Amino acid sequence: MSELDLEMVGFFLEEVDELLIKWEGICLCLEKEVTVDHINSLSRIAHNIKGSSASVGLMKLSQFVHLVEDVIVEQKNSNKELTSQTLRMLLGAHSQMAAWVDILKSEPRSEFFPQPFMDEYFSGQHESGPHKTQTPVQSIAKPKEEIKVEKGNETVPNGPVVVAESKQTTEVEAKKSKEEILRISTKKIDALINLIGELSIQQSILQNAIENSGTKLQGQLIYSSLNLSHKITKEIYDTAFEFRMTPVGGIFQRLDRAIKDLSRSLGKDIDVEVSGHEIEIEKTILDKMLDPLTHIVRNSVDHGIESREKRIESGKSERGVISINVSKVEEGIEITVSDDGKGLSEKRILEKAIEKKLISPTASIPREEVYALIFIPGFSTAEAVTNVSGRGVGMDVVMRTIEEVNGKISIGSEEGKGTKFRITIPTNLSIVDSLVVSVNETQYVLPLNFIEEVISLSPSFSPKDNKFLMKEKVIPYIHLSEIFNLELTQVTNDYPVLVTKVNGKRLAIGVESILGRHQSVVRDLNTCFDSSFAVSGGTILPNGEPGLILDISAIMQKFFKYLKTSGEAA
Amino acid sequence: MNELENERYLVFCIDDELYASPLLDFHEVVEMIKPKPVPNMPEHFSGMINLRGVIVAIIDLRKKMGIAAKYQGKQTMLICETENGIMGAAIDRVESVIHINSSTVQDVKIAGKIALEYLKGFVNYQDRIITIVDVKSFLSEQDKQFLEMSA
Numbered sequence: 036m037s038e039l040d041l042e043m044v045g046f047f048l049e050e051v052d053e054l055l056i057k058w059e060g061i062c063l064c065l066e067k068e069v070t071v072d073h074i075n076s077l078s079r080i081a082h083n084i085k086g087s088s089a090s091v092g093l094m095k096l097s098q099f100v101h102l103v104e105d106v107i108v109e110q111k112n113s114n115k116e117l118t119s120q121t122l123r124m125l126l127g128a129h130s131q132m133a134a135w136v137d138i139l140k141s142e143p144r145s146e147f148f149p150q151p152f153m154d155e156y157f158s159g160q161h162e163s164g165p166h167k168t169q170t171p172v173q174s175i176a177k178p179k180e181e182i183k184v185e186k187g188n189e190t191v192p193n194g195p196v197v198v199a200e201s202k203q204t205t206e207v208e209a210k211k212s213k214e215e216i217l218r219i220s221t222k223k224i225d226a227l228i229n230l231i232g233e234l235s236i237q238q239s240i241l242q243n244a245i246e247n248s249g250t251k252l253q254g255q256l257i258y259s260s261l262n263l264s265h266k267i268t269k270e271i272y273d274t275a276f277e278f279r280m281t282p283v284g285g286i287f288q289r290l291d292r293a294i295k296d297l298s299r300s301l302g303k304d305i306d307v308e309v310s311g312h313e314i315e316i317e318k319t320i321l322d323k324m325l326d327p328l329t330h331i332v333r334n335s336v337d338h339g340i341e342s343r344e345k346r347i348e349s350g351k352s353e354r355g356v357i358s359i360n361v362s363k364v365e366e367g368i369e370i371t372v373s374d375d376g377k378g379l380s381e382k383r384i385l386e387k388a389i390e391k392k393l394i395s396p397t398a399s400i401p402r403e404e405v406y407a408l409i410f411i412p413g414f415s416t417a418e419a420v421t422n423v424s425g426r427g428v429g430m431d432v433v434m435r436t437i438e439e440v441n442g443k444i445s446i447g448s449e450e451g452k453g454t455k456f457r458i459t460i461p462t463n464l465s466i467v468d469s470l471v472v473s474v475n476e477t478q479y480v481l482p483l484n485f486i487e488e489v490i491s492l493s494p495s496f497s498p499k500d501n502k503f504l505m506k507e508k509v510i511p512y513i514h515l516s517e518i519f520n521l522e523l524t525q526v527t528n529d530y531p532v533l534v535t536k537v538n539g540k541r542l543a544i545g546v547e548s549i550l551g552r553h554q555s556v557v558r559d560l561n562t563c564f565d566s567s568f569a570v571s572g573g574t575i576l577p578n579g580e581p582g583l584i585l586d587i588s589a590i591m592q593k594f595f596k597y598l599k600t601s602g603e604a605a
Numbered sequence: 606m607n608e609l610e611n612e613r614y615l616v617f618c619i620d621d622e623l624y625a626s627p628l629l630d631f632h633e634v635v636e637m638i639k640p641k642p643v644p645n646m647p648e649h650f651s652g653m654i655n656l657r658g659v660i661v662a663i664i665d666l667r668k669k670m671g672i673a674a675k676y677q678g679k680q681t682m683l684i685c686e687t688e689n690g691i692m693g694a695a696i697d698r699v700e701s702v703i704h705i706n707s708s709t710v711q712d713v714k715i716a717g718k719i720a721l722e723y724l725k726g727f728v729n730y731q732d733r734i735i736t737i738v739d740v741k742s743f744l745s746e747q748d749k750q751f752l753e754m755s756a
Binding site: 229570575 | 642643644645646650655657658659660661662689690691692745
């Protein structure tokens, strides 16, 4: 066996990720319609993976793909109908390769054992193979392999930048664009974005300095030139920023697959409708959204969509529909996942919540907030935890993940008609619309999307014992200086208070003054800042100073723990 | 990794004592900018600065080592990339860059201001004692202590 070149394996793994996504996409297309193009693409991908895995020394993977490729080539040459058995095998092979690639990412020398069902398929195939199709299939494949191995070598890059020619893309992709694709690590892009950000800050400082210097004549020329360079910088920034964006379509395919896999095993017929493929979002956010969205669609398949019999009984069409739509909204993008299943039962949710002591039996909860109860940790309406949606993560994790990316989730449902999850997330995590406040001569940044209202406290309207009354509601209150154990530099009776709302809970936070709105570019913070519990990130303030972005939900947690109350203010 | 051969060292001064760390451990040396305070942090954590768009945590080595805060003029910051990200160490001043041969390092363990773990030995340089210290690890290890403190 050839030596593993770890660096090369790294490049291979990057490449194979993309190929596997295409593979899965084609399989899902094949489910709907079998075309020669699709089979050809698939065979090319298999070939590619086989060749490049061999060239980096992953012989076992290469041999595995070789077997799968044989089946594809056979299919290609036989002009026969693609059986569902073969299609399942192709999807199965994808899962195995994806799992294998995941293992390789952490441990490049680990072993790969294809699951038995693959062997079964192959052994069955080899028995029927020789007499049903011509044997040359194998002999055709072999010389090709050698050529491909060389080609594989060429495509494995020497540096971190890979130029993938459009030749390599499948037809599915090729239709979309013939552009050359450059693969650049996000680190490099981030470094560029940082530099541009810094440049624009320096420009602002310069601008301020010129404005304050008062030399008018000279000022005009410098000023207009500076203005122009500002604009250019902004444009460069936006362009660089777009490098990080990726169409949401990539995730649809995986959701589609999750729905198909699960519905097949549950014996439900479900159509999947999607829209908004082309809408772009920052890749890191999209990656994070995969798990919660998968959980939601699996829930819809498992608990939402009724069995075929029940659907006919209630006068619905036999086939269930799950639609995933993405659209642009002011806050970023909105993803809705809706099904035409049985909907949520308010009664059952309330019963469950009372049973689990999540709410008091006498509480009157508005309809919209009833649904929100399912996001509370420890809540699950499924009578028995099925191994399908009851697996490990619950809706509370879904909520938490969405909040991690500064998003929001809400549920709409009508019993008997279906359920709709509406998720709003920002298109990027790197820029947060925020409010800059100051306490004790230090500026802090609060994300605007958690701020519900800004009010001014006056002596007649002042908080006592960490609470005050607003619109007949008791609002818990704390001053930012208390959170941080700071001394107030100016004690006045009249100061602004920000009413924040996270996860249905409100907390009013008092500050010394509000300095204004800011598009804060989020910078990573050193891990040593972790002990400053209430901070979610850093940013460079308009004056060029570093500032801290406050983590409102962490402040709330700390606050409510401190008061030992359950936050009845919701 | 910890082999001290004929390597270049950055010699710096805190409270008239000389210390040295491998030169290549440092990104750069910058003039002291007043760090912005960060709440809920230990005392030797001076705050943060904006270093060309990167937020850098600053540790006051003087305070960390328990030396009285008698600052002599403007301090200097040594910027280095630790396992926890880029951090800065505030020191009194940089003295020089010298070559130190590992054979001249006297491996005497003296429990002093620096935990033995980061103390790499002593060098006699022009009749002065230079303490060889692993500043890079010293900075990131502190961070673990903070976390324990807050936990």
